[in-house]
Amino acid sequence: MVPLAHILALSVILFGLGAAGFVFRRNIITIFMCIELMLNAVNLAFIGFSRYLGNLDGQIFAFFVIVVAAAEAAVGLAIIIAVYRNRGSLSIDDFDSMKL
């Protein structure tokens, strides 16, 4: 059986990659994809724990996380469409019309 530490290591690296992508990418759709990476890292951790604790709850949580990811994707992509209609751009640098 795969040691839990390996699964957690994978999950942490995936989470870190997502977080890194979130802060240094500029295309909004890519930024959003990075959030999906982070959620997948969370799911890996949940399911790894669930396997090693021998209880099913972790899988239920992972299921809810996927549900939430779907809901977020629907709303987020709709917001992106609304933004794109008004601006014609999806670079995060164009979103600084409100400064001091």
Add this chain to the structure above:
Amino acid sequence: MITVQADDLVRILPQAILAGFAILVMVFEPFLPAARKTLLGWFSLFGVVAAGAATIRTSFSPGLAFGNSISADRFSLFFICLFLLVAALTLLGSFHSLERENINHGEFYALLLMATVGMCFMAASTELIMIFLGLEISSLATYVLAGFKRQDALSNEASLKYFLLGSFATAFFLYGIAVVYGLTGTTNLLVLSAQLGRSGEFRPGAVFAWVALLLMFVGLAFKVSTVPFHVWTPDVYQGAPAPVTAFLSVGPKAAAFAVLLRIFLGAFASAGSGVFWVFWASAILTMCLGNLAALLQSNVKRLLAYSAIAHAGYVLVGIAAGRGEGTAPVLFYLTVYALMNVGAFLLVAHLAGTGERWTRIEDFTGLGYQRPAVAACLAAFMLSLAGFPTTAGFFAKFYIFRAAVHSGLIGLTIVAVLTSVVSVYYYFRLIVVMYMREGKAEAASASLPWALRVALAISVVGIFYLGLYPTDFLLLTNLAAVPLP
């Protein structure tokens, strides 16, 4: 296996009624002509009142429901009442400005009710995964509400920023839950606190507890906008339609504080002093940066946004003061903060005029002469936000500081007092502009619609009542603070 009994249903009655009304609003929406959508607003208000009545019913049969995942205790009922109050005030204040901005759609009211449902579940759940679902409901609804003025570029931008940073924060909160689950095999806060109470500490050593608690703190810190997780706040508060800002700056924030209290002062109260220092540092940073940045603002909505950040700092002082001392003052503070902040934002929403043109501080020049009553209201909110005696803001701060001193946090209290002295400057700037300068206020055009008058009257009366007779309400918050798991 869980069997559902009548009591279980009674214990989620307020949420169920709110959700039911939200659905009914959407059912009725297509049958109403565009000019009569305000009827849906009144219908939603009726729903909020009905939920309030249901809360009274729920309070007669307190206890756990749905396999210990919902707790209808005094703590959660207190917060549910607070959320209902915020929702009612926002509804009353929003009819007119929604019509003016031409965004008076039934969906607005439905989403507002749904956001309230989510917040109620956040406060009432003792199961981390349900808290998370509640958080998501309120977040998704408010992301959309922030961007409700779809043709407006600023509103779009607000929605997008709020959404991206909110989802980012959600991922952190979730990872925290995952680690808690891995560590203990449960995510039920009641089971957790029982386990921790037995062993005193996390089994594998404090390092892991730290990771979990820090991650959850980061996730919630985004929602309550504490420094350094506040970057989205000014932009979102400025860009969102002002009635939505009134709701945003109070509702989701109070709900996230309810969760912070339940997790950090409830279930993990025994997790040690490490957590305390996180709150300590976060409180200092938030109070200093929020107040200093507010000094530089020229836009009233941005000014109030930074003031909202600073106020989150004072609440954190209360949490740092600890379970025994801090909880009741925090509840008191959140209520007072809700009254004055919702009032101030609703008034600004009205004064800003069509398209929210007049939101600079100079636009309020001479308002005190042209519209004495309106200016007096705004001045009262500012005085209360500044913590002036005879207003509720004074006692709110006083109880927080007293709790901090009792817990021996002298340094923190000194910083808090100093920063609130600084804050007087920018609140008074607005008052000075209104009363001491001659001029024709741009922001003085239309007369107050009576629904807004009712909302403002409730907030102003609330502020002065709690400022003059705080003891009764303090007793109430003391009662509500007891059953923290």
Add this chain to the structure above:
Amino acid sequence: MMLPQIAFFFLSAVTLISAVMVITRRNAVHSIIWLIVTLFSVGGIFLTLHAEFLFAVQVILYVGGIMVLFLFVVMLVNLDVALKQAQFNRQWQVALVTALVLMAELGYGIYRGHQGFTLAQVTATPMSGGNTQAVGLALYQDYMLAVEIASVLLLVAMVGAVIMAKRKIE
């Protein structure tokens, strides 16, 4: 080495490589395709951990639903402009350091604490009726209210998405 371990290492290599590709590709469509690869391999890891139901959900809902939604949106918006724009933030060095610190913190925490996870005994035998039945029973019995709340969440998401994406609201 046993088969599950080989499968795990293979899948995690695929996951990491494709995740790196997701965050470095210039073209959003390429990123999406790589993300689909990531999701598939994460799903594969679910399978090695005996979470068959979650594997199915991952493939059907995530890959089949969410990623297709992403592709639709990318096709709706004009990508040619985005391609010409700079791809990375000016502060990307800072961002990288932040991310590395975060990873190190998390890794350190898990390294220090990972003995704690051996407390629980692994029950290797799957329940009778299999994983899907067990998850289904848990969902509709123990987590009944959570399922109801999730339905409210989906309703909110639906209304919100319609509001934001519709051309004109009557």
